[in-house]
Each structure stands twice: as structure tokens, then as C-alpha cells.
Amino acid sequence: MSVAVSMEPAEFRLVIPSQTRYLNLVTGLAKRASLVAGLDDATSAKVSIAVDEAVTNVILHAYHGEGEHSVELELRFTEQALEIHILHSGQGLRGDQVVLPDPKEYIxxxxxxxxxxxxxxxxxxxxxxxxxxxSGRNECCLIKKLD
Amino acid sequence: MADLSIAMRQAGDVAILLPAGFINAHTVREFEEALEGLVRDGRYTILLNCRDLHYISSAGLGAIMGLIETVRDHQGDILLSDLQPNVFTIFDTLGFTQLYRVFGDEDQALAAVAPERKG
Structure with a gap:
């Protein structure tokens, strides 16, 4: 018996309460999703860390640690990339507001x-x-290309 | 299984912490309290044996960063050993392997600070 695999982009969503107790669940999902997308183990671990950081930022900064809100994760699998969209209705952050620290200065x-x-x-x-x-809907989108 | 458990033992003047599991924003307070407890007790040379640490996020790195100056001001240090590859990658990506002394295993770390402890 053969199983037909659709090449159409697939996506699904997970909604969690804005509580850090669910971080481990989310990072585990991100790692598994990365493996399903075809990324190797080391890269999948990096994706899971990035997702941890993004969801933590939403919980602690966008929602100021308030646990009664929702964080929505949308995973999209395409032929080119794994996209993880983290959506929330807390305090938003625009790309032009993001300032990355210089690691050398940090040290x-x-x-x-x-x-x-x-x-x-x-x-x-x-x-x-x-x-x-x-709309008050804000998003952080993380993209990992499939080489 | 708990997300994080922390064992502790002493080898001479070196306090060895063995975090097992995951250090993230949810568990970091426990990790921070363990480190702060050692510093409060005047144990300024701390070895983090990370053999059972599967994961550390920036929250955990921040906890270490928050104490590094204090321990070094007291002629101590925070050493790292037995890093799993993905944990090493996190430290290395951020340049922390230049800031901390990283050893393959606990014996190497203890040997490296032994002369300092005698002195």
C-alpha cells in the first residue's frame, strides 16, 4: 500500500495560556516539528531555543507576566521552510524597535x-x-529554511 | 519528572552544582536561588557540571551573568564542565565560552583550579 503525501503547505495551531509552565511543552513541540520538517537534530534544538525565547518574551514582556492571556503558535510547513508564528494580543513590538545587543559589549x-x-x-x-x-494582534515570526 | 532538579556537593573549596533537566524562564528562579545561596555562604568558586542539563535559555544565562562579577571580586569563579552539544552551542554562539572557563569533565575543571586553591 502506498500513502500519498501532499506537497501542499500544511499548518496547525496550538494555543497555550500565557504561563511559563508551558514553555517545556512548546519547546518540545518546536523540536519535534523541526524534525518532521526535515531539519537535523542540532538545528532542531536551535529552533526550539528560539521558540522558547520568543514565547518567554510574550509572556514576560508583552503580557507583563499575567497568566490569564493566550499565546497562539501557528506552525507552517512549506517546501522551503518551517515557519513558526507566535501571535498574541499583549504589548506589541515592531521590527524597528528591536535592538540586538553586541555580544562583545555584553561580555x-x-x-x-x-x-x-x-x-x-x-x-x-x-x-x-x-x-x-x-486589531491589537501582534506577531513574532520565526523562519528556518530547509536546505 | 520535574523540569529541573539541582544536586549539590563540595570538592575542597569548589561547590559543584549539577542541574538536571531544563533551565528556562519557568525554572530559572530555582537555579538562581541555588547560585545565590552558595554566594551568600561565601562559596565563590562554583563548578556547574552540566552533564544532565538538556537545555538552557537566556534566562539561565542571565542568572550566571548576574553573579559572575561578584564571585570574581572575591577571587572565585564560575566554571562549566560536561556541556552537552546543544548547551555548548548556546554558550558559544553568544561568546560565553570566552567569558567562562569550559572543561570537558569535572576532573579537568577541579584540576585547573587546584593550584589556585592551594595558593
Missing amino acids: KHPRKGGLGLLLMSRFMDEVRFKADEV
């Missing part, structure tokens, strides 16, 4: 915080932020 002047965005940008091929002030 000279150690401090807590500021490294999550850097890890996301290093581990993914593209990181995009969209803030829609009209």
Missing part, C-alpha cells in the same frame, strides 16, 4: 537580560515582528 559589561533576541536572530534565518495597532 565586557555583563548584565541580566537582553540575550533572548540575540539567540533568536542567531538561530533562525529570519525573525520578523509585526504589531497591528488597529
Whole structure:
């Protein structure tokens, strides 16, 4: 028996409460999704870290640690890439507001915080932020290309 | 299984922490409290044996960064050993392998600080 595999882009969604207790669940999903997309183990681990950082930012900064909100993850599998969209209705962040720390300066002047965005940008091929002030829906999009 | 458990033991003047599991924004407070407890007790040379650490996010890195100056001001240090490949990648990507001394295993780390401890 043969099984036909659709080459159409596939996507699915997961909605979690804005609580850090679910981070492990989300990172596990991101790693598994990366493997399903065809990424190797090491790259899949990097994707899961990037997703952890993005969801943590939403919970702690966009929602200020309030646990009664929702964080929506949409995973899209295409022939070219794995896209992970993290959607929320907390405080938005636009791409032009993102300032990545310089690792060399960071090491000279150690401090807590500021490294999550850097890890996301290093581990993914593209990181995009969209803030829609009209609808209040905001998004962080993480893209990993399939070589 | 808990997301994170932390064992601790002492080897001479070196406090060895063995975090097992995942350090992320959910578990980082436990990790931070373990580190801060050692510093409060005046144990400034700390070895993080990461053989059972599967994952560390920037929250965990921040906890280490937050104490590095304090321990070094007291002639101590935070050492790392037994990093799994993906954990090493995180440290290395951010340049932390230049900031911390990283060893293949615990014995190598203890040997490296032994002369300092005698002195």
C-alpha cells in the first residue's frame, strides 16, 4: 500500500495560556516539528531555543507576566521552510524597535537580560515582528529554511 | 519528572552544582536561588557540571551573568564542565565560552583550579 503525501503547505495551531509552565511543552513541540520538517537534530534544538525565547518574551514582556492571556503558535510547513508564528494580543513590538545587543559589549559589561533576541536572530534565518495597532494582534515570526 | 532538579556537593573549596533537566524562564528562579545561596555562604568558586542539563535559555544565562562579577571580586569563579552539544552551542554562539572557563569533565575543571586553591 502506498500513502500519498501532499506537497501542499500544511499548518496547525496550538494555543497555550500565557504561563511559563508551558514553555517545556512548546519547546518540545518546536523540536519535534523541526524534525518532521526535515531539519537535523542540532538545528532542531536551535529552533526550539528560539521558540522558547520568543514565547518567554510574550509572556514576560508583552503580557507583563499575567497568566490569564493566550499565546497562539501557528506552525507552517512549506517546501522551503518551517515557519513558526507566535501571535498574541499583549504589548506589541515592531521590527524597528528591536535592538540586538553586541555580544562583545555584553561580555565586557555583563548584565541580566537582553540575550533572548540575540539567540533568536542567531538561530533562525529570519525573525520578523509585526504589531497591528488597529486589531491589537501582534506577531513574532520565526523562519528556518530547509536546505 | 520535574523540569529541573539541582544536586549539590563540595570538592575542597569548589561547590559543584549539577542541574538536571531544563533551565528556562519557568525554572530559572530555582537555579538562581541555588547560585545565590552558595554566594551568600561565601562559596565563590562554583563548578556547574552540566552533564544532565538538556537545555538552557537566556534566562539561565542571565542568572550566571548576574553573579559572575561578584564571585570574581572575591577571587572565585564560575566554571562549566560536561556541556552537552546543544548547551555548548548556546554558550558559544553568544561568546560565553570566552567569558567562562569550559572543561570537558569535572576532573579537568577541579584540576585547573587546584593550584589556585592551594595558593
